[in-house]
Amino acid sequence: MKPPSETAADDTAVENPVVGIDQSKGDFKYDVKYDFDAGTGLNENTVRYISSVKKEADWLLEFRLNALKKFHSMPMPTHWATKDLENINFDKIRYYLAQGQKPKRTWEEVPDDIKQTFERLGIPEQERKFLAGVEAQFDSEAAYSNIKEIVAKQGVIFVNSTEGLREHPELFKKFFGKVIPTGDNKFAALNSAVFSGGSFIYVPKGVKVAQPLQAYFRINAENFGQFERTLIIADEGAEVVYMEGCTAPKFSTATLHSAVVELVALKGAKIQYITVQNWANNVFNLVTKRGVAHEDAEIKWIDCNIGSRLTMKYPGVVLKGERARGEVISIALANDGQHQDTGAKMIHAANNTTSNIVAKSISVGQGRSTYRGIVHIPKSLKGCKNNTECDALLINTNSRTDTYPAIAIRGDRNATQHEASVSKVSEDMIFYMQQRGLTEGQAMSLAVNGFINDLARQFPMEYSVELKRLIDLEMEGSVG
Amino acid sequence: MPTLDIQNLQVAIGDKPIVKGLSLTIRSGEVHAIMGPNGTGKSTLAKAIAGHPDYTITGGDVLLDGKSILEMEADERARSGLFLAFQYPSEIPGVTIANFLRAALQARLGEGEEIDATAYYKRLYGKMDMLTIDRKFTSRAVNEGFSGGEKKRCEILQMAMLEPKFALMDETDSGLDIDALRIVSEGVNALRGPGLGVLLITHYQRLLNYIVPDFVHVMYDGRIVKSGDKSLALELEAKGYDWVKKAV
Numbered sequence: 001m002k003p004p005s006e007t008a009a010d011d012t013a014v015e016n017p018v019v020g021i022d023q024s025k026g027d028f029k030y031d032v033k034y035d036f037d038a039g040t041g042l043n044e045n046t047v048r049y050i051s052s053v054k055k056e057a058d059w060l061l062e063f064r065l066n067a068l069k070k071f072h073s074m075p076m077p078t079h080w081a082t083k084d085l086e087n088i089n090f091d092k093i094r095y096y097l098a099q100g101q102k103p104k105r106t107w108e109e110v111p112d113d114i115k116q117t118f119e120r121l122g123i124p125e126q127e128r129k130f131l132a133g134v135e136a137q138f139d140s141e142a143a144y145s146n147i148k149e150i151v152a153k154q155g156v157i158f159v160n161s162t163e164g165l166r167e168h169p170e171l172f173k174k175f176f177g178k179v180i181p182t183g184d185n186k187f188a189a190l191n192s193a194v195f196s197g198g199s200f201i202y203v204p205k206g207v208k209v210a211q212p213l214q215a216y217f218r219i220n221a222e223n224f225g226q227f228e229r230t231l232i233i234a235d236e237g238a239e240v241v242y243m244e245g246c247t248a249p250k251f252s253t254a255t256l257h258s259a260v261v262e263l264v265a266l267k268g269a270k271i272q273y274i275t276v277q278n279w280a281n282n283v284f285n286l287v288t289k290r291g292v293a294h295e296d297a298e299i300k301w302i303d304c305n306i307g308s309r310l311t312m313k314y315p316g317v318v319l320k321g322e323r324a325r326g327e328v329i330s331i332a333l334a335n336d337g338q339h340q341d342t343g344a345k346m347i348h349a350a351n352n353t354t355s356n357i358v359a360k361s362i363s364v365g366q367g368r369s370t371y372r373g374i375v376h377i378p379k380s381l382k383g384c385k386n387n388t389e390c391d392a393l394l395i396n397t398n399s400r401t402d403t404y405p406a407i408a409i410r411g412d413r414n415a416t417q418h419e420a421s422v423s424k425v426s427e428d429m430i431f432y433m434q435q436r437g438l439t440e441g442q443a444m445s446l447a448v449n450g451f452i453n454d455l456a457r458q459f460p461m462e463y464s465v466e467l468k469r470l471i472d473l474e475m476e477g478s479v480g
Numbered sequence: 481m482p483t484l485d486i487q488n489l490q491v492a493i494g495d496k497p498i499v500k501g502l503s504l505t506i507r508s509g510e511v512h513a514i515m516g517p518n519g520t521g522k523s524t525l526a527k528a529i530a531g532h533p534d535y536t537i538t539g540g541d542v543l544l545d546g547k548s549i550l551e552m553e554a555d556e557r558a559r560s561g562l563f564l565a566f567q568y569p570s571e572i573p574g575v576t577i578a579n580f581l582r583a584a585l586q587a588r589l590g591e592g593e594e595i596d597a598t599a600y601y602k603r604l605y606g607k608m609d610m611l612t613i614d615r616k617f618t619s620r621a622v623n624e625g626f627s628g629g630e631k632k633r634c635e636i637l638q639m640a641m642l643e644p645k646f647a648l649m650d651e652t653d654s655g656l657d658i659d660a661l662r663i664v665s666e667g668v669n670a671l672r673g674p675g676l677g678v679l680l681i682t683h684y685q686r687l688l689n690y691i692v693p694d695f696v697h698v699m700y701d702g703r704i705v706k707s708g709d710k711s712l713a714l715e716l717e718a719k720g721y722d723w724v725k726k727a728v
Contacts, residue, residue, distance in 0.1 A: 423573075426570070427533065427534075428570050429571070429572060431532055431533065431554060432566065432569060432572070433570075433572065433580075433584075434531075434553065434554040434558065435530050435531075435554055435555070435558050435563075435564050435566075436558055436580070436581075436584040436587075436638060436642065437558040437559045437584045437587045437588055437642070438555055438584060439553075439555050440555070442555075442583065442587060443555075446572070446575055446580070447575070449574070449575070450572055450573050450574030450575035450621065451574055453574035454574065
């Protein structure tokens with residue numbers, strides 16, 4: 001076994017202006033040798049290269065090439081979104097880096113240079129403790145993917161998208177790109193052109209997966225773009241909880257993460273999708289997430305965004321069948337130099353559907369949080385309900401928060417309620433806590449944890465502990 | 481013996497001097513009461529000693545066990561054994577009293593040390609029983625939506641758990657109702673002992689009917705103008721603060 005060589009992610013990187021901030025446990029990098037590299041920049045050859053190393057069917061290559069055209073033809077959405085998007089240089093990004101296309105089924109088989117990263121992040125340990133299955137993606141491909149035998153025996157499929165396309169083409173094709181069409185937005189088109197990795201999950205009728213399935217997305221390479229594609233199908237009456245974690249080391253150059261996640265909850269099914277993202281603050285995180293909930297089905301997004309340079313993410317639910325329920329629970333923390341532009345979309349398309357949005361954002365120092373939401377209930381429907389709550393917490397005077405809720409409720413047979421609040425951590429509150437012996441950083445951290453406490457309780461225990469730890473790390477360094 | 485030694489202390493808010501040379505020595509086990517008219521600097525004294533950033537020390541010193549605390553941050557002073565019972569305690573939304581106290585105690589431990597949860601709750605419940613506080617109380621968020629009496633109860637419970645060497649009790653508010661008065665006095669009397677020194681700040685003599693002080697000081701215009709035993713409080717009650725003003 002060759003000894004691991006560890007290098008600092010980037011010595012020349014501009015230090016985070018927040019004094020003493022801990023970029024947390026994700027900020028490290030081991031040298032890795034890639035056998036497959038699509039090179040730098042994006043053109044038709046890049047797409048062909050990716051498709052060929054994956055040995056894809058012709059229809060998929062066509063799908064990708066079509067998406068690439070759409071990507072090139074669509075403008076950047078800077079008429080409503082931040083101009084910072086213009087700083088993404090698509091010609092300097094590497095679109096595909098992998099050691100191989102087939103993930104290992106045991107950690108023993110995972111090459112040491114990749115395995116040590118996941119061991120350091122604690123993934124194998126978590127898997128043993130409380131997960132039904134794990135997929136660990138390293139740059140473009142999953143290095144490891146496994147599902148507990150007892151779950152597999154129930155007919156549950158949990159593989160990466162490459163395998164899913166190869167081994168379950170009919171099922172995959174039936175739902176793929178149907179929830180989020182290629183031209184949904186520029187970054188969905190980009191993902192559709194170059195996607196690699198991500199999870200494919202199918203839970204058969206009536207099967208309730210007792211433990212969560214987890215994916216871990218790790219960006220290791222500099223100037224790299226990660227474009228995973230996830231498709232989760234819960235058949236009638238099925239239930240599944242999926243969790244994803246994300247980290248990357250801190251580089252001086254921008255890294256791009258642009259995923260597409262599609263969920264399909266058939267009649268009476270329940271899908272809960274939990275994200276705890278902790279990207280380094282050079283990552284553009286531009287993700288499209290949407291689910292379709294059929295009759296009596298339920299889709300719940302629990303979305304927690306810490307880190308990244310710019311996150312734009314608005315998980316949505318299309319409430320397609322009667323009595324379908326959609327929920328978005330969102331927590332965003334924007335520290336100095338970060339912009340968390342997050343929110344939710346609820347599209348009511350059947351009678352008696354209900355949706356709930358609770359979004360809490362924390363802006364620290366010069367960090368900026370934006371909430372954008374759409375709730376759409378057409379006039380033809382009746383008995384639909386929506387509840388929207390947006391709460392913002394500001395820490396230090398330069399913090400900024402914006403709220404852009406768009407609630408279009410037509411007709412008089414539907415109901416909505418909307419509440420928004422902005423609060424500040426006051427000097428008196430901090431002094432009060434300091435007087436009890438907490439340092440200023442600990443006091444801030446406790447105030448923030450208190451602010452999101454009612455949401456954090458909805459996380460599985462292991463994740464709420466992780467969330468608290470991440471907030472502690474962010475807040476410890478946020479005081480001058 | 482632990483001593484809190486206030487030496488010729490001068491405190492300003494902005495450019496405005498509030499405390500103008502105040503000296504007082506409190507030894508462990510003693511209860512000192514400071515009385516005085518509104519706006520005379522009583523609350524400022526307490527907050528300045530505790531290290532509130534809005535107050536500037538312009539002269540003098542405060543020594544805890546012979547060591548100046550003025551260079552310390554508020555949290556370091558707290559961990560050294562100083563407790564301020566606030567007149568208007570802050571709300572901390574979403575943080576339960578139990579979790580808050582646990583964090584405060586955790587902050588007193590060295591790196592790598594972790595509070596034993598079982599022992600912590602045993603101790604917490606023990607203190608609550610002693611102060612006849614309902615068990616459900618600590619699962620509420622700190623001061624959030626509390627009545628005046630509940631806020632006092634919360635302060636006293638924190639004091640009992642943190643076991644300070646010296647407690648500064650800012651009870652200046654004339655609005656203390658009978659319930660709050662009873663809670664504060666019963667709490668202080670329960671915690672009173674050789675290991676605790678108390679500086680009790682109050683506007684009215686009423687509180688001193690319940691907590692019998694060892695010493696009474698009258699504060700006027702940023703200074704202590706008269707000191708004595710508990711009879712001074714009664715004299716003050718009878719004659720009113722004008723009597724002190726005239727004496728100055």
